[in-house]
Amino acid sequence: MHGTDFFIFSILIGGGIAIVRFSSIRKEYYPFIFIIWLACINELLNTALVLTNHFNIINSNIYSLAEGLLYLWFFQKIGTFRRFSFLRYILSALFIGVWVTENFILNRFGTNFNSYFIIFADLTLVLLAITTINNIVITEKEVRRNPTFLICIAVVVFFTYAILVEAFWIYGIIKPSGSFTNNVYAIVAWINLLCNLIYAVAILWMRKKREFTVQF
Numbered sequence: 001m002h003g004t005d006f007f008i009f010s011i012l013i014g015g016g017i018a019i020v021r022f023s024s025i026r027k028e029y030y031p032f033i034f035i036i037w038l039a040c041i042n043e044l045l046n047t048a049l050v051l052t053n054h055f056n057i058i059n060s061n062i063y064s065l066a067e068g069l070l071y072l073w074f075f076q077k078i079g080t081f082r083r084f085s086f087l088r089y090i091l092s093a094l095f096i097g098v099w100v101t102e103n104f105i106l107n108r109f110g111t112n113f114n115s116y117f118i119i120f121a122d123l124t125l126v127l128l129a130i131t132t133i134n135n136i137v138i139t140e141k142e143v144r145r146n147p148t149f150l151i152c153i154a155v156v157v158f159f160t161y162a163i164l165v166e167a168f169w170i171y172g173i174i175k176p177s178g179s180f181t182n183n184v185y186a187i188v189a190w191i192n193l194l195c196n197l198i199y200a201v202a203i204l205w206m207r208k209k210r211e212f213t214v215q216f
Contacts, residue, residue: 004189008043010196015040017203025206031074032151035067036199058110061117065099068121071155075128078148095121115166122159122166129155150202154195161191 018025018033025033042063049056069092075081076088098121102114129152136149143149165184168174174181 004186004193007189007193007196008047010193011036011039011043011199014196014200014203017200021203021206025203028077029074029147029203029206031070031077033203035070035074036203038063038066038070055110057113061099061103061110061114064114064118064121065095068095068125071125071128075132078132080128080132091124095124113169115170118166119163119170122163126156126159126163129153129159145205147202147206150198150205154198154202158191158195161188 014036018036022033042059045059046056049059072088072091072095076085081087095117099114099117102117103109106116107114133149133152133156136143136146136152140146140149165174165188168184174184
């Protein structure tokens with residue numbers, strides 16, 4: 001493994017902090033905590049599968065759907081869908097529909113990573129995160145210690161780059177090997193580390209007392 005390969009385990013920092021602080025975290029953050037714990041489990045499972053020479057396509061595809069649905073739940077809990085409460089359920093149905101179509105209709109399950117679903121889901125989450133950031137900036141005086149603001153910033157950074165990577169794969173810009181591919185995934189590793197550390201800080205700043213209200 002390369003040195004940056006170990007950056008994936010940085011998600012365990014936030015996962016550990018969440019375990020210690022869970023009783024003092026407000027309930028609207030629970031979906032995000034579940035996302036972090038799910039990511040911890042998936043990264044450990046990925047590592048075990050790779051080290052034992054097994055494919056990690058199935059668990060990765062299932063994880064991408066579960067992560068997307070949990071993020072939609074999270075955005076609902078923090079008020080992003082306040083004016084259009086039904087939107088979360090429409091998007092959830094679309095996520096499931098696109099995921100099923102790509103994994104069972106367009107491909108045989110477990111043979112390909114669901115790149116089209118990832119692009120669709122990640123783009124949706126980026127737009128939701130940007131919407132939330134805009135409303136926090138408008139309604140809140142102090143945003144630097146706002147957990148939701150930090151989470152949304154990390155979501156925009158990580159998933160925007162993830163969209164680019166998946167698009168590169170689809171159009172054949174990224175090859176199975178080569179210097180360009182290595183550089184792309186080196187950047188992914190560093191972005192992953194940065195965002196995981198931001199998530200950890202956000203979890204540290206989560207409190208039971210309501211610190212803000214997202215208004216729409």
